[in-house]
Amino acid sequence: xxxxxxxxxxxxxxxxxxxxxxxxxxxxxxxxxxxxxxxxxxxxxxxxxxxxxxxxxxxxxxxxxxxxxxxxxxxxxxxxxxxxxxxxxxxxxxxxxxxxxxxxxxxxxxxxxxxxxxxxxxxxxxxxxxxxx
Numbered sequence: 001x002x003x004x005x006x007x008x009x010x011x012x013x014x015x016x017x018x019x020x021x022x023x024x025x026x027x028x029x030x031x032x033x034x035x036x037x038x039x040x041x042x043x044x045x046x047x048x049x050x051x052x053x054x055x056x057x058x059x060x061x062x063x064x065x066x067x068x069x070x071x072x073x074x075x076x077x078x079x080x081x082x083x084x085x086x087x088x089x090x091x092x093x094x095x096x097x098x099x100x101x102x103x104x105x106x107x108x109x110x111x112x113x114x115x116x117x118x119x120x121x122x123x124x125x126x127x128x129x130x131x132x133x
Contacts, residue, residue: 028057035065046070046102052077056097068102073111074130076118095119 031054035047047065049055050072058069078091098104098119106112107130115121 024053028054032058032061039065039067048072048105050074052093052097055101056093059097059100062100070103070105071098071101072128073104073106073115075111076114079118099123 035058038044044067046068047058048070049058052071055069055071058065062069076094078087078094081087081090083090098115098121101123103124103126104112104115104121105126105128106115107128109127112125112127116125
């Protein structure tokens, strides 16, 4: 993944990235409108997000955006969630979303390897260490 940082569009870096409620959906649609407006002003090489719900949302519009979608992974959510009643739902989302991405940037080599193992991923993966570890 050779991409200049100045040509990536970091998207939806906020607390409202969930899509379960009205404000979450409104936030995601606002992000889409913002992305489309920015694409009219200049070109970008990729859309970069670290929120699973945002990645899922933008994958629905990938054909129209004509941008690779990159995801910054900090964990495998279904393995780390405290919400045991949500494990199956989260697992399903991760298995559906990750293979459809164009690339994943993991914060550790171990996480990248575990994601490839668990999800059978074959897309490009890079490691960008988290600043807190």
